[in-house]
Amino acid sequence: DQQVKQNSPSLSVQEGRISILNCDYTNSMFDYFLWYKKYPAEGPTFLISISSIKDKNEDGRFTVFLNKSAKHLSLHIVPSQPGDSAVYFCAASGGSTLGRLYFGRGTQLTVWP
Amino acid sequence: EPEVTQTPSHQVTQMGQEVILRCVPISNHLYFYWYRQILGQKVEFLVSFYNNEISEKSEIFDDQFSVERPDGSNFTLKIRSTKLEDSAMYFCASSPSGGITEAFFGQGTRLTVV
Known part of the structure; x- marks a missing residue:
């Protein structure tokens, strides 16, 4: 079951630069997407979300982009x-x-x- | 800030034993979930619970699993006869509604079956 894929297991970025994390999905029925952040020994913490009716959502330093045709966020x-x-x-x-x-x-x- | 609380943080049990994992969801939330993450794998949905009944369960959630909301605050996951492959981090989550909204997760219970 690989309906949501994150193909990069790791990313290393210098402080001050942009971090871009990618995600692909296969199920066209998905209409709501979320990003969670997880520290060791803690549960996932909600970060930001986007509905399929939008293509961008911004919250401070965090922006999520959704490309429905490519099934990519x-x-x-x-x-x-x-x-x-x-x-x-x-x-x-x-x-x-x-x-x-x-x-x-x-x-x-x-x-x- | 309200949070989801899980106990215990770590549970070690012998294969074949029953375990109960406990959760206190956020008080005004209506939907409750259990997820698990086997080491090195993705977080997987087990079950959702609303209005005192299961609303959805995954193929993982077989007859050895059960959930209960015994009172107004606790939400429990029971594993009847544990197997080695049940060893995982179990996360409880709650949300104010079941639709387009984020779920809030607890810190998890690490279950180790020996």
Whole structure:
């Protein structure tokens, strides 16, 4: 079951630069997408979301872009900070699955000074 | 800030034993979930619960699993006869509605079956 894919297991970025995390999905019924951030020994923490009726959502340093035709979304973090170092999960929901989230495998982001 | 609380943080059990994982969801939330993450793998949906009944379950959630909301605050996951492959981090989550909204996750219970 690979309905949500994060093909990059890790990403390393210098502090102050942009981090771009990518996510692809296969199920065209998905209509809501979320990014979660996870630190070790903690649960996933909601970061930002986007509905399929939009192509961009911005919250401070975090922007999510959605390209429905390509079934692709990305999370941009600008500027990146060392505290952003965590595992980032892309998740999707929609169709008949009320509230059920499908997660990608996650991308470990490391922001170095 | 309201949060989802899970106990215990770590549970070690012998294969074949029953375990109960406990969760206190955020008080005004109506939808409750259990997810799990086997080491090195993705977070997987187990079950959703609304209005005192299961609203959806995955293929993972077989007869050895059950959920209950025994009172107004707790939400439990019972694994009847644990297997080695049940070893995972189990996350409880809640959301104010089941539709387009984010779920809030607890810190997880690490279950180790030996």
